Amino acid sequence: MLVVACLFSSGWQKEVAAKSSSPIRIIATDSGFEAPPMIAPGLRHLLFENRGTEIHEAMLVKLPQGVSAAGFVAAVKGGALFPKGALDYSGPGLTSPGESIEIWLTVDPGQYILVCWNSGHATSTAVHPLAVQGGRADDPVPKEDVVLKLVDFRFDLEGRLRQGIQVLRVETPGPAMHEVDFYRLHDGQSVADLKRWRKEKRGPAPAVALGGALDSHDLSRVVWLRKNFSPGRHVLHCEMPVESDASANSPHLSHADVGMVREIEIKE
Numbered sequence: 420m421l422v423v424a425c426l427f428s429s430g431w432q433k434e435v436a437a438k439s440s441s442p443i444r445i446i447a448t449d450s451g452f453e454a455p456p457m458i459a460p461g462l463r464h465l466l467f468e469n470r471g472t473e474i475h476e477a478m479l480v481k482l483p484q485g486v487s488a489a490g491f492v493a494a495v496k497g498g499a500l501f502p503k504g505a506l507d508y509s510g511p512g513l514t515s516p517g518e519s520i521e522i523w524l525t526v527d528p529g530q531y532i533l534v535c536w537n538s539g540h541a542t543s544t545a546v547h548p549l550a551v552q553g554g555r556a557d558d559p560v561p562k563e564d565v566v567l568k569l570v571d572f573r574f575d576l577e578g579r580l581r582q583g584i585q586v587l588r589v590e591t592p593g594p595a596m597h598e599v600d601f602y603r604l605h606d607g608q609s610v611a612d613l614k615r616w617r618k619e620k621r622g623p624a625p626a627v628a629l630g631g632a633l634d635s636h637d638l639s640r641v642v643w644l645r646k647n648f649s650p651g652r653h654v655l656h657c658e659m660p661v662e663s664d665a666s667a668n669s670p671h672l673s674h675a676d677v678g679m680v681r682e683i684e685i686k687e
């Protein structure tokens with residue numbers, strides 16, 4: 420009886436270990452997200468994949484007590500750039516169709532939504548309610564190849580980004596809040612073309628959006644990104660608004676406008 424119990428117990432432990440090392444999958448489509456309804460709190464490993472035809476991202480937003488997912492969306496529709504009391508918890512940044520990115524970030528217990536802020540998707544596309552509850556589960560973090568620091572208003576890179584699978588440790592010394600989106604420029608396109616395209620949101624894309632790390636309410640939080648990079652000219656770009664009280668419905672200056680944009684070459 421005792422032997423049977425031990426065998427059962429070790430098999431169960433293996434299954435739990437396997438589960439905790441496989442990422443939480445978030446799939447974006449043009450109609451919303453496919454993702455679990457519930458995850459455990461802790462430092463979690465997410466795999467974000469865009470199966471839509473438009474660029475999407477997936478910010479984790481912790482809702483204030485008493486505010487539903489629908490209430491949050493209504494506040495955005497009412498003109499709030501980021502509804503009061505809600506907390507941003509980072510998430511995978513702008514990602515082109517067919518692209519994917521892995522991110523490690525910390526979530527605390529509470530009621531969250533996944534929301535995409537690209538091109539008005541926060542109100543035109545369904546948000547995904549996500550409960551963070553249960554015992555803490557920390558996924559192992561890979562060793563970083565480079566450290567990326569988000570500073571007012573520039574990107575500091577420690578180490579050189581190479582082709583192939585790279586792990587970036589993203590820190591925010593700030594003191595303002597930032598985000599980073601990675602792009603690979605198409606031949607003949609420039610940083611100026613990319614900035615203009617992100618501002619005007621029309622015309623053919625001058626670059627592929629590779630994913631990134633969205634902003635967090637807590638600047639001390641570190642996130643990790645893992646991505647398979649091809650050689651080519653890349654751009655790091657921050658779209659945070661300069662004015663925190665900017666309205667979602669009016670044009671505003673972004674951090675990229677005040678210089679938070681950087682071209683880097685990934686060599687073969």
Ligand SMILES: [Cu+2]
Pocket residue numbers: 572596597598657658659674675679
């Ligand atoms: Cu910024």
